[in-house]
Amino acid sequence: MATDVKSKKDVEEKKEPGWKDLPIGGLIEKPGTSEAYKTGDWRTQRPVWDSEKCINCLICWIYCPDSAVIVEDGKVKGIDLDHCKGCGICAQECPPKCKAYTMVNESEFRGK
């Protein structure tokens, strides 16, 4: 998944809703909207996943507190960086024999 580093220009161009457009009282009128709310932008370290080393034991998927490990047909496909906070639990819990995750400083990805 592509990195989503918001610049000030990006935010302005997106035209977020103004105060008159919002439901009164801060009500959220439909369920499941937390998925649309990108919470991954305060991450300081990013898990980099190596598909060659992964044995698809799915321990990372079980442990991830943000459900940010993307799994399709019983196989790990990558990390949802819109919601991953970079806690490092996936790297910690990945079996020592595999070490499919490396935590890399987010600054390494700036501007890329």
Added chain:
Amino acid sequence: MATKERIALTGNEATAMAMKQINPDVCAAYPITPATEIMQIFATYVADGLVNTELVTVESEHSAMSATIGACCAGARSMTATSSQGLAYMFEMLYIAAGLRLPIVMPMVNRALSAPINIHCDHGDSMGTRDAGWIQINAENVQESYDNLIMAMRIAEHPEVQLPAMVTFDGFIISHAMEPVDVISDAEVQEFIGEYKPRFSLLDIDNPITVGAIDFNDYYFEHRRAIAEPMINGVLKVAEEVSDEFAKKFGRKYGIFQEYRMDDAEVAIVVLGSAAGTAKYVIDELRQKGIKAGMIKIRLFRPFPYKQLAEALKDVKAVAVLDRSDALAGMGGPVFGEVRSALYDLPVRPITTNYVYGLGGRDITLDHIRGVYGDLLSIANEDKVPANLVTYLGVRE
């Protein structure tokens, strides 16, 4: 004309009776020490089956407001009542009720805050919550307290408002004093307030919603701006409309503030609460002597009627603002700050002074008010701002 029954009631009894006639779906209350008889009397109505209300007896005033908020979110017409320390204990939840735009209506008996411990009247409790986003309506006597509660339902629940309302009246002076009250029939109260149509209900499982979600720097500001809108534009207009309709139906006209003998007034007092009655007596006396004295009784303190008040005071030479609480800001009471701000944009401003009075139930007498008008007349004659803008009226030196 409406059917009329005149009976003797205390402020607490009249308020409990209005609540009975409103017949809310849910009331939550806790009998903390300064709580008034209001909820106690109302609880007897519940026990006797005279209302359909679900009475929730909680473990604190903080919980009372929390439960009221919860009930309102479930779509219920919800009320509670409190006073003094009880209101202070609700402080956190008051902001949440306003932020969620819940039209909760709450009678609030004005009593002093500790320390020192005191149970008697002053306005320090409700003034402490003046920025919480609640409408605040004050009353001069038992009749007005009763009428205000019924009108507050309409104002708070109005689609353009959707804000909680605090209906305040003076502890003991109104809450425990018995006065003749013209009571409206149950049916007419119900007809006036109408059926409650909640904006949403957490119990509506077909339309799941989230209430009270987190808002960071990306949305919090927009939501707070939205809360300000009815305070800027909606409430005063709606309050005038509701007051006019109330006057048409029941014969008592109030408005957003009351002007008493202001037509040609040269000196005026601005006051809220029961002291307005004392001031009226003195004004009548002064008028007999040919002195052009008047008064403005503030009814809506939140939102504050800045423009309307400036218009009403523009031709007056000197104004005394009476505050039954001290803002401890180094510059008198909270009403003084608002009135001075309201008058600032006038091309020719009246000279404005402040009297902090009546803290902890200290009586304000006719002589005190006569003295204030005496001061105003000499200020008006000399046309000079006095060195001492703030006076603590009736305190021992």
